[in-house]
Amino acid sequence: MTKHDVQDARGKAVFPLPEQRERREPGGAVAQATVAALQAMIRDGQLRPGDVLPPQRTLARDLKVSRATLREALSILATIGEIVAREGGRGFVCADPSDVGARPSWRFAARYSLREVYQFRYVVESYAAELAAVGHTEQEIVDLKDCALAFRKAARASDLAAYAQADFDFHNLIMRISRNNLLVDMHQTFASVLLESQRLPTERPGNLLVAVQEHDRIVEAISMADPDGANYYMRKHISMAGSRAGLPPSELP
Template identity: 30%
Template sequence: MDAVPPQQPAPAAVHRNGRGRTAADEAYARLREDIVKGRLMPNQRLVEVDLTVALGVGRTAVRTVLARLEQEGLVVHEPNRGARVRMVTEAEALEITQARGALEALAAREAALHATPEEVAFLRETLTQMSACLRAGDLLAYSDGNARMHAKIIEASRHQTATRLIAGLKAQMVRFQYRTVLVPGRSARSLVEHTRIVDAIETADPDAAEAAMRHHLSHVADTLREMTSPRASPTDLVHF
């Protein structure tokens, strides 16, 4: 019988942790979160040497991570200048909002067909919390509830492709997500629009759910147009 050569250890770049993720996967998740959460700002340089230290992986893994993020539209690489966090222009932000509108309208339609009683109850409770935040004037907490509601609707849709595409689009909106004050008067209208969406999902009416979400997000796009006009305040926050 031929001798069996000793097994070679796996390279460090593909070392797997207990959850089956490679070191490069972990580095990708960490750097992506830093960009999406706004810890790394648009146009900030991403220096390979610095990233190897910060992420604890080799330069080959860092290049793989940067290539993945470039495919997602979160990083841009320029010859002789290296990589940096991609800056989304105001025109692109409007296009992203419009694309999300189409996808989230689809998600609302599918949620009306597939949402469980527990998910509907979660949406109702979130509406109650958002209403309380609005009465208290806590607009940041209202915005947090708004985000939870949209996430639950997307989850309830069971539409994996829409979920993936929406996540990618949301990640590119860092510059516009991290503002501090909601556009005056927008929250009250938003609550009415969200209530109509939840009503349609609860009654399992996919046409009404899709129309209500499309109506809501068309107003978000309109708000973004106003926000990015020369007259807009630099502290407005667009929220979904």
């Protein structure tokens, strides 16, 4: 076993991750690689239904990622139902696919209702899109289109983890293009809550490409320097996303 191999709780090599990857790649790419490593452990039977995952400190060390990246990866797996939080919130266990109770729910309910989260996104992200439409660079439009393309590819591949991450990256980039540091900091502060809200729609039946088309309209409006259009399409997208996440019509922003 080389120094780059990852070991599970039984000491077996399970997945190689290149050294120093986390310093070279964007956070979303590192999180996706970590998700893939953990999924490989589950797929290969090295983590079986009911197995307790190793402590986060151990996993982060073995996978050569930060604790923050690991927590993001675990959150993705919990939301798509591959792992389940233990009673009392101390660690995770590998989910049993036959266990209906393992299906994810809104895990931030004790702090914020899903309605509150989508209200927040409706106000903040629509204004960020408006600002982005009047203050972007050509390179930022290229980056935004790249995000939209990654989102489309994940939708076509039905890769739910990559789909949710690409969705978050798209919205996070619009925040940065807005040039409002307070909006950027707010989005980062509540990143785990917002990312979770963007994963919920993947758990409900529906066409993943619908949201892709909504992203395309937002990109078009921003690239055309149309602040009113960017604001409108973002508000419409957030409202539709809330519906896909399970909010009833009376609670949609």
